[in-house]
Amino acid sequence: MIHSFFLYIDPGSGSYLVQVLVAAALGVAFFFRNLKMYIRAFFSRFSKKKKENISE
């Protein structure tokens, strides 16, 4: 069913507001993602050093 309302509005209508919400959610999600990657990188560096010490 095509709502007649759609004929009078820009097809991108509403997408501006949603981007503001999506950006806020992504800001939080990427903060934790980066944190996770940082922690992972830190521990992998740590375990690498440990391995190197063992092999020495």
Place this chain on the structure above:
Amino acid sequence: MSDTVVSNHPSSYRDPSGFIFEKEGVIYRQVNTVFKDHYTHFINSGLYQHFADNKMLVPHEEIKENLTGSSNFYITIKPEKIPFISYAYEWPFDMLKDAALLTLQLAKDALNYSMILKDATPYNIQWKNGQPIFIDTISFEKYEATPWIAYRQFCENFLGPLLIMHYSKQHLPQLYTAWPNGIPLSVIQSLLPKKSKWSLHTYLHIHLHNRIANKNKGGEQKGKPFDKQKLLNLFTSLELLIKKLHVPQQVSTWSDYYQEAAQRNHYLDSKKKIITEWLQELTPVQAIADLGANEGEFSALASSYCKEIIAADFDPYCINKLYLKKKSEPVYPLVIDLSNPSPALGVNNEERSSFLQRLQVDIIFAFALIHHLAIGKNIPFNKIAALFAQCCQYLIIEFVPKEDEKVQLMLKQKEDIYSAYTEKEFISSFEEKFTILKKENVQDSPRVLFLMKKK
């Protein structure tokens, strides 16, 4: 301005920034005065050069002359010619995915030069040497701290169709003939399974997007601050999601056809030998179309004899495999059902021309195809001959007689109503449109190869 006729391209009417036109068989793009600032920034900032160097955008040459005589004229550009134009409804999943990823990369790179991509449609992507390339040079505007104007368009034209194909595990290029300008978000949402909501990125870009867009119909759109980092997060999120999407390589009816065919003693070798000899006499040529290309065994053979190869098959799994294999070669893999080739679409049926209008080649290959059209689809020989005759100068076609094991296999599943399916009838029907130049039997097979020239 000269007196030569200038014709505007039928699909280039939406954007007031400029338009495409043709003059003396050459394609140009006029940039209008209204877009002058954006265009000069695009060139002077180095973004154009960055895209051209990385083969992301079709390169162009600037022509100062006003070829159209239009009062809006700012500059004319002559883009490098794209040999064959194809559309998203002819692409398998991985072609569409690569086109979407290129669009996002363009949008991300543009931000580094303080510009933003204002259009996100697959019609702005074409193919060069097996790689996607963007063709709309005037799609970049100066960035003004607003959200992405093409966000919804991207979700409806790229993300939605890719998600539907991913969750249904099917290549569905046909979706684009039903919705040539993108599938509405509400339709995408209704076609996705409930479990898709558990993917954060899918939830945000489709489910939440649809809900908010519907609630906020006609609401105020401007004045909301949106910095570059937010836009980058948006592009990265779409990219992360799309990179994870895939359609599994299923074993379709025609995949692994060549391995099976190769087992039939010298059949493939003999066929290749005959075709190579004939090609050496006819070539070099510009373009060859391999219809019923399967995974492109004969497209590969043709590659030494022409500049571009259009490899079409109705099986999207084979064409997808061919695309993944032939990246970097001038092959255009296309999903085409010859019993229903892509129609002309859009305003006045002129925006996108039909497949047969676009397919103008020197040589057509039609190997192991005739029985699928004549017996599989009940198409009479004279109609098949007319189909090929409108697209080529030469035709190399394989006649597969009824006694062939593949035809026998087909006839096991249906009643044999094909009394006219004989070599004699085949020759007399094709002689209405073609002159038969050569004929040779393929070794270890009842099949016969014909070289024909259009009358």
